[in-house]
Amino acid sequence: MTSPVAELVDDDLWSAIGDPTRRRMLDLLLAGAGTATTLSQQLPVTRQAVAKHLDVLNRAGLVQATPAGREKRYHVDDAQLARAAAQLASVGSAWDARLRRIKTIAETIQRTQHS
Amino acid sequence: MTSPVAELVDDDLWSAIGDPTRRRMLDLLLAGAGTATTLSQQLPVTRQAVAKHLDVLNRAGLVQATPAGREKRYHVDDAQLARAAAQLASVGSAWDARLRRIKTIAETIQRTQHS
DNA sequence: ACAATAGGTAGGAAAAATCCTACCGGTCAA
DNA sequence: TTGACCGGTAGGATTTTTCCTACCTATTGT
Numbered sequence: 001m002t003s004p005v006a007e008l009v010d011d012d013l014w015s016a017i018g019d020p021t022r023r024r025m026l027d028l029l030l031a032g033a034g035t036a037t038t039l040s041q042q043l044p045v046t047r048q049a050v051a052k053h054l055d056v057l058n059r060a061g062l063v064q065a066t067p068a069g070r071e072k073r074y075h076v077d078d079a080q081l082a083r084a085a086a087q088l089a090s091v092g093s094a095w096d097a098r099l100r101r102i103k104t105i106a107e108t109i110q111r112t113q114h115s
Numbered sequence: 116m117t118s119p120v121a122e123l124v125d126d127d128l129w130s131a132i133g134d135p136t137r138r139r140m141l142d143l144l145l146a147g148a149g150t151a152t153t154l155s156q157q158l159p160v161t162r163q164a165v166a167k168h169l170d171v172l173n174r175a176g177l178v179q180a181t182p183a184g185r186e187k188r189y190h191v192d193d194a195q196l197a198r199a200a201a202q203l204a205s206v207g208s209a210w211d212a213r214l215r216r217i218k219t220i221a222e223t224i225q226r227t228q229h230s
Numbered sequence: 231a232c233a234a235t236a237g238g239t240a241g242g243a244a245a246a247a248t249c250c251t252a253c254c255g256g257t258c259a260a
Numbered sequence: 261t262t263g264a265c266c267g268g269t270a271g272g273a274t275t276t277t278t279c280c281t282a283c284c285t286a287t288t289g290t
Contacts, residue, residue, distance in 0.1 A: 006139045018133025021278095024121045030213050037237065049279050051238070056277095070287040071237060078214050085207040085214075092203035098145050099193050099200075136248095152267060164249050166268070171247095185257045186267060 005094050009087050016060035017084060021045065022053050026076060029063060033075035120209050124202050131175035132199060136160065137168050141191060144178060148190035 017023055021043065028034065028042055036054060040047035054074055057063040061080045065072045132138055136158065143154055151169060155162035169189055172178040176195045180187045 004142045006135070006142050009138070011135045014135070015133055018130055019278095020121070020126045020129070023124070027119045027121050030210075030217070035237070045278090046280065047237080048239085048281085052278075070285090078218070081210055082214055085210040088203040088207035089211075092200040092207065095145075095196055095200040096204075099197055102145070103193070134247095150267075160248090161250065162267080163251085163269085167248075185255090 005091050008090055008094060013060045013062070013080075013084055013087070016056055016062060019053070019056075022057055025050070025053060025057065026062065026081070029074060029076045030081075033073045035071045035073060037071075039074075120206050123206055123209060128175045128177070128195075128199055128202070131171055131177060134168070134171075137172055140165070140168060140172065141177065141196070144189060144191045145196075148188045150186045150188060152186075154189075 017026070024043065025039055028039055036047045036051040039054075040050045043050060054063060054065075058065065058074075062077055062084065063074050064077050065074050067073075132141070139158065140154055143149065143157055151162045151166040154169075155165045158165060169178060169180075173180065173189075177192060177199065178189050179192050180189050182188075
């Protein structure tokens, strides 16, 4: 169980959530669905910039849009975000396990050298 | 406990591990310390590009360099990687909890409407 | 039906990241 | 000591990302 982290994650999904602005957008969308305009009002960027970020999130499958009247309401795709959360957790624990394993080996070597 | 994910993470650290190449580099360095050259031999980029990626990882505190002879051996900073792992895990569980909470609310509303 | 207005889209400019070529410095062998 | 070579560094070109300006579309109210 060497668990190479690289093979544990979806690159597109990962880099989608790698951007701070997009993470904040996910936070806002989790609090309640909204349009590019409503999001931009709560962020330090124009709604056009927000629209492109939404496009990135959409291509990664993290958000979906449902037309409502003349607007497009974006909402988080629960299943995909859950998938992302699972990946984050597994990478985190993989690293943790790896570190723990290395530490154990190091301690074993030291103990061996002491004898 | 609304847990806004944005305030849970260190942006520099996060975007450092947001890049696929850098994640693979961390994998390789966890398997054993190495120089820019040895890493580049196991990656599809030149050692100069690797050097810049190492610089990014270094600024984020994820790796450290120790001069050894005429080379510079890079190794993972255990404490910082553990910190990163913890952040990943907490974001993952924050999202998971948020999703679960939303689902519960939705179900409650439905149940209410049925009555 | 028509004007007014809010929202989305297209295109490109500016900024940043990534990558490579060229160069410098130190180490090892003779 | 000196030449060859391995590794790192500096600088800049290229690609990608991010962001904004300008424009078009659709809905709403009169």
